[in-house]
Amino acid sequence: MAVAGREGKPGTRWPRAFRRGPGGGRRRGWLLTGLGVVTAGLLALHRFVPNAPGRLGSLLESFLFWLGPFTVLLLLCATVRRARAALLVLLLPAAAWTLSFGPLLLPAPPPGARELTVLQHNVADDNADPEGTARALADSGADLIALQELVDPALAVYRQALAPRYPYHSVQGTVGLWSRHPLTGARALDIRPRDITEPWRRALRAEVRTPYGEVAAYVVHLPSVRLGPGGLGSARRDESAALLGGILAAEASAQVVLAGDLNGTVDDRGLAPLTSRLAAPERGLALSYPAALPLARIDQVLARGAHVPAVRTLPATGSDHLPVLVRVSLHGPTRP
Structure with a gap:
């Protein structure tokens, strides 16, 4: 039997993860936005991450490249959840990663x-x-x-x-x-x-x-x-x-x-x-x-x-x- 969709029209009910309850979509958007800000900060300012205790700065820099794929995952989540503010913020780590690692992916000169x-x-x-x-x-x-x-x-x-x-x-x-x-x-x-x-x-x-x-x-x-x-x-x-x-x-x-x-x-x-x-x-x-x-x-x-x-x-x-x-x-x- 058809169930009323988001706009009140017959349709299939959205899974709970994608429904916007009161403030639910907004909270998910803020989480993605926050992760985007942190990721951009780590990419651009990793030299300021202290190395003590545990040489955390070196540990971050050893796997800095992988913040790029992580950013892509966040962008996909923001797209699926229609979190427009998060999508805009996530352009920051995408740009920071591209500046750092993008040249490595270009074709080699002859x-x-x-x-x-x-x-x-x-x-x-x-x-x-x-x-x-x-x-x-x-x-x-x-x-x-x-x-x-x-x-x-x-x-x-x-x-x-x-x-x-x-x-x-x-x-x-x-x-x-x-x-x-x-x-x-x-x-x-x-x-x-x-x-x-x-x-x-x-x-x-x-x-x-x-x-x-x-x-x-x-x-x-x-x-x-x-x-x-x-x-x-x-x-x-x-x-x-x-x-x-x-x-x-x-x-x-x-x-x-x-x-x-x-x-x-x-x-x-x-x-x-x-x-x-x-x-x-x-x-x-x-x-x-x-x-x-x-x-x-x-x-x-x-x-x-x-x-x-x-x-x-x-x-x-x-x-x-x-x-x-x-x-x-x-x-x-x-x-x-």
Whole structure:
């Protein structure tokens, strides 16, 4: 039997969630409006969110990108509920997210004449298929390959598979660099947090003699972070980043490329000692971790004396990280 609708005409009764009782639609509209204001504030003013307790600021910045999809969900809810004021307010976080992340989604520019391609990959020390991973790396066509979590016996597999196409390489501790161009002066760097007493070598520096001049190449693996009841456990990572930032401040080379598993996004203030000195990719989202359902790009390639036009991920290997392939456009003079 027909039931009187909202306008008093025969029709189907609206579900309770969509009916406007006295003030009900207004209350739902205010809730969406409030969420929109908070989301816009977090996107635009995330640097003012305190990092204590629990490094909440870093935690927010690690997943800042996902406030965009959250805003889309709020817009859909406001549309369904016909909350006009909320729709207008939600344009604020939509605009803030677009300004921050929109450029990453634009098409990458065509390759330039002075570019290097850098492949960054944490191969995972428990990788069950180092042979397949090594083949994928060798087939990538990159000029430089930076790897972390290199352990025996898999290290011998990577050395053998990469040698034909990458005749120059250096491994320091558990990080390594393979290159098509000559390497000189390779050495380990000390970025070990103070409370780690066991052997710990997870950073190296080498000079790469490219056709576009000398490049100081860094390969690093910053300490892991943990999310627990006390918040984001990133103290060790932040300490290592500060030590590395000091090394970069003293770096004399005009052209610098840093590749590594930084265990953080470029928005995370804990990596500010690096991101304040080096340029991040301009195009490409390239979420790299975890490989099964990527939520963030914690595998980074940053540069100085250069810009980074584009980054993209490659297909999954036997690692829990996805490889990222990055184009680096150098500014320095061409080598004779």
